[in-house]
Amino acid sequence: MTTPSLQADTLVFLPTYNEAGTVRQLHALIRAELSDIDILFIDDASPDGTGDILEAMRAEDSRLYVEHRLGKQGIGSAHKNGIAWAYSKGYRLLITMDSDMAHLPKYLHNFIELSDRSPVVVGSRFKNKGSLEDWNRWRRILTHTGHILTRILLGMEYDATGAYRAYRLDQIPQAVFSLIRADDYAFFFEGLHVLDMNGMSVAEVPIDLPARTYGSSKMRFRDIYFGFSRLVGQMLRARFKRKSMTL
Numbered sequence: 001m002t003t004p005s006l007q008a009d010t011l012v013f014l015p016t017y018n019e020a021g022t023v024r025q026l027h028a029l030i031r032a033e034l035s036d037i038d039i040l041f042i043d044d045a046s047p048d049g050t051g052d053i054l055e056a057m058r059a060e061d062s063r064l065y066v067e068h069r070l071g072k073q074g075i076g077s078a079h080k081n082g083i084a085w086a087y088s089k090g091y092r093l094l095i096t097m098d099s100d101m102a103h104l105p106k107y108l109h110n111f112i113e114l115s116d117r118s119p120v121v122v123g124s125r126f127k128n129k130g131s132l133e134d135w136n137r138w139r140r141i142l143t144h145t146g147h148i149l150t151r152i153l154l155g156m157e158y159d160a161t162g163a164y165r166a167y168r169l170d171q172i173p174q175a176v177f178s179l180i181r182a183d184d185y186a187f188f189f190e191g192l193h194v195l196d197m198n199g200m201s202v203a204e205v206p207i208d209l210p211a212r213t214y215g216s217s218k219m220r221f222r223d224i225y226f227g228f229s230r231l232v233g234q235m236l237r238a239r240f241k242r243k244s245m246t247l
């Protein structure tokens with residue numbers, strides 16, 4: 001069973017960019033799992049009108065918060081904003097997830113449960129055989145390559161590139177997050193590496209990705225290219241500039 005007191009101090013954060021087709025359903029699914037939590041969306045002025053839909057949803061849910069940014073500033077930057085927002089409001093637990101239905105709310109309880117024992121919890125797509133089965137080949141190759149590279153270059157066994165995570169903000173000094181530089185997709189592996197190097201233990205929740213993946217990835221070829229160079233940069237930073245990664 002999940003700890004009720006922790007649940008009452010929990011924020012679920014989701015960044016959105018062009019997710020008009022999924023946010024309503026996703027919000028309903030999250031609420032069906034957890035009625036006693038707050039939810040924050042940060043939208044980057046999505047051209048498809050996601051921001052307006054979120055505003056309409058906010059009118060119907062008093063524990064739903066929506067922040068609007070002026071334009072697309074990157075997924076990592078949105079996560080940094082969400083984390084800072086959560087610290088400023090005093091939440092003990094922050095759970096982050098994608099808004100395109102790739103991260104199923106049915107796992108939220110597992111994240112909360114493991115957060116009792118570990119300051120960082122990440123969803124892992126590599127624990128269950130076939131959890132990526134329904135994804136197209138290109139996404140599978142990309143995800144597996146990311147996993148192999150973060151293992152070899154950064155020495156992390158965890159699924160380091162996913163956004164489905166839980167952070168115990170009452171156990172992680174906020175300054176640790178300010179050591180993360182990336183504002184793009186590299187935020188995820190860099191962030192986990194920084195947390196790991198600052199002695200935060202990481203637990204994993206096995207997750208399956210849903211049969212139907214809604215929306216399309218906002219990841220572009222340049223993100224992959226920059227992602228790889230950042231991975232190498234991160235490895236060099238850990239080796240030669242260790243001090244810039246630890247408090």
Ligand SMILES: Nc1nc2c(ncn2[C@@H]2O[C@H](COP(=O)(O)OP(=O)(O)O)[C@@H](O)[C@H]2O)c(=O)[nH]1
Nearest residue numbers: 015016017044074075078098099100217218219
């Ligand atoms: N606020 C904000 N959200 C973003 C941005 N880029 C991606 N997202 C959201 O981040 C989540 C993951 O993005 P997605 O393109 O599905 O990533 P992928 O599936 O890992 O390739 C989705 O909920 C997107 O709507 C951004 O620049 N700003």
Ligand SMILES: [Mg+2]
Nearest residue numbers: 098100102217
């Ligand atoms: Mg996605």
